[in-house]
Amino acid sequence: MRRRGAGDGLAVDKRNLTNGAETGIKKVALKYCGGCNPGFDRVAYAESVKSAAGPVIEWVTLEDEGFDTVLLICGCETACPLRSIDFSRYRQRVSIKNDKVSPGDLVNILLESEEANED
């Protein structure tokens, strides 16, 4: 299943999602691009997403284990990590290239994947 947002800097890539929400808390790995010349404050945006998510998401890094979903926050349309990192091993990747998507909506997208999977 694949869905891509056009123009809002959002892309969602879902592959073989399974239900990983036995605990009710979803693990999401947060990954940033390097930030050479970002068009928005990526860290502030990530903090607002974390704040909007509250305790329903446990934030981890790509170096951790036990997560299905990656939130990739990139400072521009180039989204360098998509070029240099193989994300195909992760079941869902949500990438952000600007701050137009509200943090609340983004949290819903991150959580929605499980619901979609349950269908």
Next chain:
Amino acid sequence: MKIRTKEDYIKSLKDQKVVIYYNGELVEDRTTFPAFIPHINSAAKTYELALLPENEDLLTATSNVTGKKINRFTHIHQSVDDLIKKVQMLRLIAHETASCFQRCVGFDAMNSLYMTTYEIDEKHKTKYFERFVEYLKRIQEENFMLVGGMTDPKGDRSKRPSQQADPDLFTRVVEKRKDGIVVRGAKAHQTGAVNSHEIMIMPTQAMGEGDEAYAVVAAIPLDAKGVTLIFGRQTNDERKFECGIDAGNCEFGMVGGEALVVLEDVFVPWERVFMCGEIDFTGMLVERFATLHRQNYGGCKGGVSDIVIGASALAAQYQGTLDASHIKDKLVEMLHLAETVYSGSIACSAMGSKTKSGAYYPDPLLANCTKHNITRVIYDISRLAHDIGGGIMATLPFDKDLRSPVVGKYVKKYMKGVEGVSTETRMKIVRLLENMTGGTALVESMHGAGSPQSQRIMYQRLGKLGQKMKMAKKIAKIDE
């Protein structure tokens, strides 16, 4: 010790006792000396940012020799993507420092040596590459800061090294021993030297027959016996001692903090020697180092220019001219110039290629073109900044005048711009512009990584003029 944090870095500098002179005086502690602190802060950013998740994608890499995660400044480029990330990283750090952060020189020395020692060994059956890889592993593990020491004083430029009246004007081997070599000479304009740990000396130019003693590459700890550093004077350098507005960028200073590194009969063990007499590879090494270093300039200077552009816009805003059409036009021109130099660095990286060693190398013609543009464009950007900023940049009273109980009220009253912005705020931005666009900052853009003539020589060599003539003949239907 493995250096990870800024604190680790400063401690490592404190622990290594290096002989440094500033304005005729021996510096007791380089980590607390006011003239050096801004340069230490700049270089420290290369450590600090590597620890941040939002920057690690650029500031770290995976070592091709150990497989470990390392600071990118110790990495050997393994792909075009690595070359591009290097440039992106430089722009990012420049946004944090608005100044040179110095560590690229050693980075470029490492990469040029990795690929060149491999080829020396291939021809001469030497063991330099193996030695160098062992040294590289140490740098990657300990994450220390290396000076890339290429520029010799050179004396009479019309004469070869071995023809100089004073043979020490080019760094040379004065003695070969069973256990190592003894080196004498000096390296000039050494960026970041006073806050580094080691220097990698390299030949300054292609050497010919008779110049074998000058074909030397060696890694020397800066606390080795016989090493003396003499710090270079900078524009408005005494303002750093005041730690106030007048310094412009008191936390990070101006350019790289260059020094003359004197090598008075310094012993270097063989395991730290990576070239000794192979004159036939000196030209290749110099060209590779120069190309790798010239690749950088659209990244770091592009990033520094972003700050100059922002400061120019703020200066205009604070004096009520930001909406004037001619100011907008000048800002647009500055944006164009900054992105132009950045484009050059990205282009030479994108067109990079794999060397025999496996390490990647930028396109040399495009890298030289990038640096050559810097020798002009940074002056143009600075001229526009001066135009927008106004004469106040050259006539502004002292910070102490602003704070004076007697004349402070006049400075506040008559140096004020628009309502809602304090005089102090306006003074800060004007001083930042002054710091970044005049004197030493401009000369560094001209001569850092080689003077413009050295880039023009590369055009003659790599510009394919003969091919262009053939193409013109074909279009003009000329058969003869």
